Amino acid sequence: FEGVACVAFHPRFPENRKYYVKYHVRNQGSHFSPVIVERQATPDLLHDAGVPSRRVLQIHQNTDLHWGGMIAFGPDGYLYIGAGDAGPQEDPEGHGQDLKVLNGSILRIDVDRQDGGRPYAIPELNPFRYAAPPIRPEIWASGFRNPWRFSFDPATGDLWVADIGQNLFEEVSIARAGENHGWNVYEGFMKFSEQHRRDGEKYTPPVFSYRREYGVSVTGGYVYRGRRNPSYQGAYLFGDFESKRLWALTQADRQLIKVRQIGESPQRIASFGLDHDGELLLVGYEGTIYRLELDGSDFHTVPMLQARVNLLRNGLPAAARVSITGRDDLPYAPDAVPLRKTAAGESYFYADRVFEAKVPRGRSRLTFHGGLETIPQAAVIDAGADTELTVRLQSWIDLAERGWYSGDSHVHLHTGGPISVTVADALVAASAEGVNFVNLCVSNVEGDDIRDSELITGKPHPASTDRHLLVFGEEMRSMIYGHMQFFGITKLVEPQYTGFDNTPFSVDFPANYQMAAEAVRQGAVVTYAHPMFTGQPFPFDDDLARPNGAARELPIDAILGVAHAVDIMSYNSDEPLSTELWYKLLNCGIKLAACVGTDALLDRSTDPPGGDRVYVKIAGPFSMESWLAGLKSGRTFVTNGPVPLLEVNGQGAGETIRLPSAGKVQVAATVESYVPFDQVELIVNGEVVVHTAVPAEGTSGVKLARVAVELPIERSSWIALRVRGPADRQVFDG
Template sequence: MRAWRQLALIAALAFGLTDGARAEREPVLKQVDLPHSYYWRELYIPQLTTGPSSVAFEPDGKTLIYSMGGSLWRQAIGSEEATELTHPRAAYDYQPDVSPDGRSVLFSRYDGTGLEVWRLDLASGREQRLTSGGAVNVEPRISPDGKRIAWVSTTGTGHFNLFVADLGPGGLTNSRPLLGERQSKIARYYYSTFDHALNPSWTPDGKRILYVTNDEVAWGTGDIWSVAVDDPADRRRILSEETSWSARPEMSPDGKQVLFASYHGRQWRQLWLTTPEGAAALPLTFGEFDLSSARWSPDGERIAYISNESGNTSLAVRDYYGGQTVQVIPKSRRFKSPQARFVIDIRDEHGASVPARVAVIGSDGRAIASVNGWMHADDGFDRKLQAAETHYFHCPGRCVLEAPAGKTTVWVQRGFRYLPWQESVELKAGSEELLSARLELNDLPTAFGKFRSADLHVHMNYGGAYRNTPANLTAQARSEDLDAVYNLIVNKEERIPDIGIPVGRDPASTPGTLIMHSQEFHTSYWGHLGLLGLSDHVLTPDFSAYRHTALASPYPYNGKVSDLAHAQGALVGYVHPYDWVIDPAREKSLSNELPADVINNKVDYIEIVGFSDHKSTANIWYRLLNLGFRIPAGAGTDAMANYASLRGPVGMNRVFLDTGGELSPEALEAALKAGRTFASNGPMLGFELEGKRPGGTVAIPGPGVMHYRVALRSPASVDHLELVQNGKVVKAFTLGGDRRKSDFEGELKISEGGWIVLRAWNDGSDPQVLDLYPYATTSPIYFELPGGAPRAPADALYFSAWLDRVIADAESRTDFRNDRERNETLSYLRDAKSKFEALAK
């Protein structure tokens, strides 16, 4: 077994970990001042993928320059050989645009801090940095005369604004924002009140720029516009379009058509055409997959684009007339530096080959994946502990990689039951090395239960770079040592990507891995709901309370949705609940319906560990438990499993369910409903009180002493392990050694009824856990004494005050469809408030 200090040293050398006090995880591009980074970062910012991600034609129309694996590559159409043009150290290159004379290429480079625009001289290989300052600078496009550049930058504001500059041998001059800042009056949720301007491209005469903006648009990335470069007041809307960040309009060389990507009433992005005057848009391509980043050839006869039809990204060129398509596949690659091959072979404690999550850093400081592996990136990192975010891919058990010669470091993780494995190898140019990773089991004793693990909140497809399938989702789960995945079908704006899949168990499930299709009901007004185990159909509309749309009404409220789901035998839970502890008196607005639904028996579980702050969510959960509501702890990652910039792999947040070892939807949902669970992002917890496990009840005739047993097993060191009784810590355990394995037993004095949980948590983040900080909690064990549990009037008044704010906000809404909807909703909320007032008395 490798000692923890050795692992930490290897991690520091390989993944940029630095010494110093702990800080907090921050977003990858923290300089961008916009909400919901998990949307714009994946859907707009270029991402590291093993397949191509963006493309440009050279002037001859016969050769392409494209981004792949963080480098720029050149390949002739019809050839199988690609030549690497750039390979920066500890940085990645994207979004090439070739100058009209074919002598240079503009591109954006990500260095772990921001993105800057660079220029490559194709003859000499000289690279020139054109922007500086650490902002996000993307989508560089050269004017047809080669004398100007348009691009998108967050410089000065943190918002995506359109910039232009003069381009000369020395770099950029006269750099300026073309449109300036504008703030819309319309209410938005997924987007800032500040408008953005993005996706620029030049008209063939060089006088105007096409772009996308959300000027007074509530629920989409915006419409396609054009603006005169020398007279920014001359702006024209070309087409109203819900683009989801990636329309990237481009005018044909003859100036008569505008090519763009859209899902336009469908679930996947394809290529569409309109005119500069905004004629009715018509589709050019068709398919249940995404096409994006399309570019016209210089003669307008062909179109190059990126596709995810095969799952991973790929590059193709299509004839405009006839649609004949040529796949551009780099079967032979000429790298800028000497390469080596190495094989990773992953084995479990029995010596059997097993899939796992793998992160590899080469001697060039860059992340590497197998040729066809889906590269993923964490959405945040602690800058006191890491120099850049973690990139990783899933290896099926044995995978082959190419890497620059030199020291290469590999990090292997497989769920929570195995200790992380890390090793470095010195690769020699032209050699092939075998790296054997033998994983060490660190599992809970079976005496605490026979658990199955499930991620209750996954989105198989959600507009990301890849196209996922149930079979691939099964493989992702197996690599994370995850037994079950609930794929929650849900909308992204007007799309519902997986809507055609029947609810229930997917045929791609295997004896060891279940895939169940369920639903997330979206209303950012009342709070999002997980609907697990629907037996017949997805509830539609899948969302409500979307202001400034035809579904603006706040009806159905969540209690009504819960009734519809329960009628299908589903379990209903609140997902990714709270990023802070709610203070009813101080919240700017408050419309979350959780207290009303709990007191009306509509809630079967809460994601205590999810896409939220775990300790804040638990604080509110404790108040509900104090009032006698027996609500189990669930967990869900909210993983967008087809993203390249993933907020966490499938199973990062998971619930362990004591099913006696059975793996079936019925057994999993029965255990969740009964509270035979613990929720975690790493630490595993065993807890027993007087022979009862979580979900159970201990009844004693009066105050006395109860015997407990506790176990901790964790892939990462744990700072705190505690017993929490009725909201207060009653026992803090002292952890020794590497703080990843501990067992305790003892006695606890119990003088009143109530509940108790075991929890583990850390003060700060840990690179071994791709989440805010390590955290785990069991569901409660309940104990009954004569006289019952202590009263909690303060908690009842807290939720009464909470509902006061919710009722006031709902009363102010003027977009209910009719009085029946309004009256039913308000009556439901007022009744819930009166019940909390009764509890307070």
């Protein structure tokens, strides 16, 4: 079998040894279609008998999307089949509303009989059993997008269907014969499209729907009818594949009574199962089967208290990145505030000045972060009533006082993600992370969907403050030549992308130079994004036509003067490989500034902006112009924690020292850090010439290391300072 999705055992399996497998086969083209076959077990019921399969049903489709997944025998003895809408995204052909195709429906067939030339029969009470062709009589209920898992309540016979959503909502429904559950006219409770609405059609809403900030792919479970925890009796337990959250809900007449999160899975949730006692099992995507232990919880009683937290810095209201973990080890956030998650799995939200959150009564842990220059704070709420707390954020260093201002070249505001954000939210994030300059990149999402281009003005957005500048720039994306960020452009440089299939700019033309030159004409500074990826052959793939976002054209554009910097650090790149590429370009005499672009997405759960960052030494007051001038001149350092400062003959980063002949230079390096580091290296022309191991003792608090040496210089050279350290929970992209 290829791509097995589900197995169902015949109700009389001990006698007839029949079981059914849903898997995928290739069509005559390149796409897969779901197939259901009948197999037979050996007499001891422990192995497959090895006899040929009997093909029961194939559901043809023309994309590799939304196959559905579940098959199960109902209490009536018939086989129920979950069929997805077969794509493409958003179901433009309206399969979910088309009774002439099997897609987008729950099907019901009788595998014990055959009629009408089919290898199965149509149950007498199927709602479309006697409908005129071409309506498909197999359809039992319609209007589904991708019903990956469904189950029957053994006590009531209700069919619970978890349907994976499109852009905004996941949904849980109780389906009944002949009903239309709405897709793609509705997504969850909200209208989605009028294109395939039928006059007079009645649409059945879900019991429960949740926004994608809580998860992006619902996995259906079971109604609890076990004995170990009576408080869950009759509650439907389910989860989300991606967020790994587990919920339980109760309903009456398909109206939601109560829903609460009851846990989080160690692995992404692929499926659920039941043991012989009706207790739930969870199938992890990585291959582990877990038993849900409900003994220590009570579904009906979760006493909550209100926590009010005031955030201050230097006695003034401040913003912060906050994590709250309740006594149940679950994350919490204020109402209507999106809960995000880092790549390491830590949940967080942004708060400005003051916030209120409901947390379980008892001990809750809170952490507060203010970016690389701020000392992380921790607090514990252990109270039996509503409480108030004031947190005073403290900096361990203030680099702006020394003329260094931080920035992130690559942050996206709107990418079609599930979190609703505005420019004001971007300002809160920048303030909370202590990032002074944020380049909010306009780019296509997928295809020709370009967002926020009207906000490009060549000036800081009016929401900016004197300490935090939000400037809309551009990420120019070529699938062959690499991605670039433009700082300070006055209007969108077009084409904004090249080489994206099925778009107006599907060809790999023009080369990046044309767009970079136009950006420079507008007065922009240009940097190349995520120049090298993990596992990528150095410097580039042999197959130059294979799509790749690496900086393939960077050397040429730098030589031609239209690329000024390169992002040495990014959440999406390999820093050692990217640094090696930079070293090679410097060795060729190409002076490129070191920059950073995290590629953080503010409308999705990612690591935060500024977890990696570039610091720029500016001349005069902080402004967009002074920051970009400092970046272009190379007065920068990049970091995700330590602060490395380098002087050669009294000159700082980005400066040029002219010697009359070969000789020696005085090098002074200082490293300050609140996170651990254990190595300090001086690099000359790509080679380590000084390596200093830093003792691990006394790693708490601020750590300081100094290196002062005299280096011989015999030819044209460049000198850099590099700091390394161990992984640390405070460090992103480490």
